[in-house]
Amino acid sequence: MPAPARDHLESLLRARKLDRTLTTTYDAPDPLDARWVVPTGIPDLDAQLDGGMPRGHLSEVIGPRSSGRLATLMSAMAGATARGEAVAVIDPLDMFDPVSASATGVAFERMLWVRGEASSSARVSLSSEYGTLQKALDRGVKALNLVLQAGGFGLVALDLGEVAPQTIKRLPYTTWLRLHRVIEGSETVCVLIGAEPIARSSRGVTIQLGAEGRARVIRARKVETERHVCVPLSAAG
Amino acid sequence: MFACLYLPPDRSEPDRGEGRGVRGEGREEGKRTPPPPYTAALVQLARDFSPRVETRDRRTVTLDISGLGSMIGDGRSIGEELRRSAADAGLRVHIAVAATATSAILLARARAGLTVVARGEEAHALAPLPLSVLSETGFRLQTSDSRPGAGSPEPGVDQFRRWGLRTLGDLAALPSSELSARLGQDGVRWQRWARGEDAHPLVPGAAAETFEESLDLEWPIEGLEPLSFVLGRLFDPLCDRLERQDRGGVTLHIRLTLVTREMHERSVELPAPIRDARVLRTLALLDLESHPPPAAIDRVTIGVDVTEGRVLQFGLFARALPTDKLATLMARLGALMGSDRVGAPSLVDTYRPGAFAMATFDPSRTPNPQPLTPNPKSPRSASRVLRRFRAPIPARVSLEQERPARVTTDRRGFGGGRVEQCEGPWRSSGDWWKQGWNCDEWDVVLSDGSRYRISQAHDSGSVWFVNGMLD
Numbered sequence: 001m002p003a004p005a006r007d008h009l010e011s012l013l014r015a016r017k018l019d020r021t022l023t024t025t026y027d028a029p030d031p032l033d034a035r036w037v038v039p040t041g042i043p044d045l046d047a048q049l050d051g052g053m054p055r056g057h058l059s060e061v062i063g064p065r066s067s068g069r070l071a072t073l074m075s076a077m078a079g080a081t082a083r084g085e086a087v088a089v090i091d092p093l094d095m096f097d098p099v100s101a102s103a104t105g106v107a108f109e110r111m112l113w114v115r116g117e118a119s120s121s122a123r124v125s126l127s128s129e130y131g132t133l134q135k136a137l138d139r140g141v142k143a144l145n146l147v148l149q150a151g152g153f154g155l156v157a158l159d160l161g162e163v164a165p166q167t168i169k170r171l172p173y174t175t176w177l178r179l180h181r182v183i184e185g186s187e188t189v190c191v192l193i194g195a196e197p198i199a200r201s202s203r204g205v206t207i208q209l210g211a212e213g214r215a216r217v218i219r220a221r222k223v224e225t226e227r228h229v230c231v232p233l234s235a236a237g
Numbered sequence: 238m239f240a241c242l243y244l245p246p247d248r249s250e251p252d253r254g255e256g257r258g259v260r261g262e263g264r265e266e267g268k269r270t271p272p273p274p275y276t277a278a279l280v281q282l283a284r285d286f287s288p289r290v291e292t293r294d295r296r297t298v299t300l301d302i303s304g305l306g307s308m309i310g311d312g313r314s315i316g317e318e319l320r321r322s323a324a325d326a327g328l329r330v331h332i333a334v335a336a337t338a339t340s341a342i343l344l345a346r347a348r349a350g351l352t353v354v355a356r357g358e359e360a361h362a363l364a365p366l367p368l369s370v371l372s373e374t375g376f377r378l379q380t381s382d383s384r385p386g387a388g389s390p391e392p393g394v395d396q397f398r399r400w401g402l403r404t405l406g407d408l409a410a411l412p413s414s415e416l417s418a419r420l421g422q423d424g425v426r427w428q429r430w431a432r433g434e435d436a437h438p439l440v441p442g443a444a445a446e447t448f449e450e451s452l453d454l455e456w457p458i459e460g461l462e463p464l465s466f467v468l469g470r471l472f473d474p475l476c477d478r479l480e481r482q483d484r485g486g487v488t489l490h491i492r493l494t495l496v497t498r499e500m501h502e503r504s505v506e507l508p509a510p511i512r513d514a515r516v517l518r519t520l521a522l523l524d525l526e527s528h529p530p531p532a533a534i535d536r537v538t539i540g541v542d543v544t545e546g547r548v549l550q551f552g553l554f555a556r557a558l559p560t561d562k563l564a565t566l567m568a569r570l571g572a573l574m575g576s577d578r579v580g581a582p583s584l585v586d587t588y589r590p591g592a593f594a595m596a597t598f599d600p601s602r603t604p605n606p607q608p609l610t611p612n613p614k615s616p617r618s619a620s621r622v623l624r625r626f627r628a629p630i631p632a633r634v635s636l637e638q639e640r641p642a643r644v645t646t647d648r649r650g651f652g653g654g655r656v657e658q659c660e661g662p663w664r665s666s667g668d669w670w671k672q673g674w675n676c677d678e679w680d681v682v683l684s685d686g687s688r689y690r691i692s693q694a695h696d697s698g699s700v701w702f703v704n705g706m707l708d
Contacts, residue, residue, distance in 0.1 A: 066688040070622040070708040086600045097623040097705060098582035098593040104622065108582045110600045114570055115578040143570055150566040161708060162624060164650070211686050 041075035048217045058201040060192040063209030074104040081107035085154030092116035092140030148182045157191040165196045241341035243331040244296045289441040340433035359433030364406025405431040449540035457533035476514040485510020486541030494536035501530040523568040621707035629702035658682040
């Protein structure tokens, strides 16, 4: 499409406030629009994210085990609850540990915890347990959908960190599109936690955590240069 | 505009002193005897027209009819409608419609049939009435000055008669200043009543109303889908009544009469007063989904325990989760995941590994955000959050110099390997008088970079477990 025609179309979309669906290069956010992001509370990472994770979009925090995914999420949730926002954690495998999470300062009275069935082992992939895991995952996605549809939450996370990637891939991709449509234009940030990329919306971000505190922020049509950020150490305070 | 309904006693009926007021200034406290049935019929008749109904005595009811004009018509039309409804109910009442409640009461007492007085004509309409109507209607002063020797006793109709006054018009025509000089404010008050002026606003009585709806089904129904339509038919009028009365339901009762003649009863506690029909229907259906009736349903009855309606004031910037939405969300999540698996996490006062409790999630109870306050009792590594196995995984741990050197398990998906770093042990024990615990916990970093929390349970043969992974 010629550039002037595309610009005209995009300007029309922006006039109707439908510009969140655009997949053009991510523009630098308006400083006055800073409240439309949820900071992670980790200064180096927030600098890469231009303030934080955008509201009304689906973002993800991915990485291998012990890369600091949960610590990053809890740091963001601690900041959100300190601002008076309600947050929610959908925990399909019932692995969240309140005692260790309390060290991040998250206010539990503002945190909704939805617990699935407890998994007897990590990354269950045995055929006998596959049905149980798939059922837990389906319920977790349904619970996430309900929480997002209710609205009023600042940050909602689905923890799939210990769910095998092949199990997640069995979910129809329209699942994530539907979730994005639910929160589009709202003030809620939906975060998926996983080992591998799952899904993100057009303006959402992927925070890819690696070993030794490396983090990379990926956005639509733009991959920022890899930088070293102290994800877990900053959260430690 | 006000209307007054007065039910005159039959000649055969003994006078029970019903001319006395029941409350407030100028009226006496009523006797604590149960009201006769005609009083309830009068009140019900009045409530069919207006929610603002004041019971003056057993035979006199006043109602505020402001706002009925757009629905019924002018004062005369409203009066005619009241008279028709009273006749349908078998009540032969005197009805008066006037701009003030006092005028309506006095006119209803003194004149049979329907009396309608235009606004501003109250004093003129009351003028020919005898003074005795005041005492008959119960317009009496409470003792305004009970000091001993406080001067003249309470002025009354007898005193006015001694002055040569015969009608309310005579009393209304007296100069107020002269009356005040002789009788004080009590005299002025008598004169205001004679002119038809209200001394106080109408105080509606609380309706002893039960909020319940029932439906007998022609054919028994099975399943929740057809029941949802039935519930919709019941909740809509019920919530309309709640709206009119400015009430909200705090407990929802569902009673299903089954074809087996058994009663299936459920009660749902609501977190806040709710009168939204869709929300209540959803909550009822979700509860019945979790606790379905064992047989087909013959009769559906729903009821709510009510309290005063809520007034919510949200902040300009705070993102609020409406309570009714939250209630629906919690009910839906409870139906999906189990009611005990949804809530806010809370800590318990123990060092037992993995101990926690679930609390009710209600962010509105903590309106003031608190600054970040990490838990001082939380364990050592604040930089990592634990994913805990609720059922710890048995492990084999080899030790070197009494520290873990290698961790392996039989679980698929758990790699295990050589321990590169380890911190610990953190020893804890407790609850020795019952099923206690006694273990050493270690945080270990394996060769693949993954971090685990492992523990050695001393009370069960020094068995090693993987408790979770740090992330």
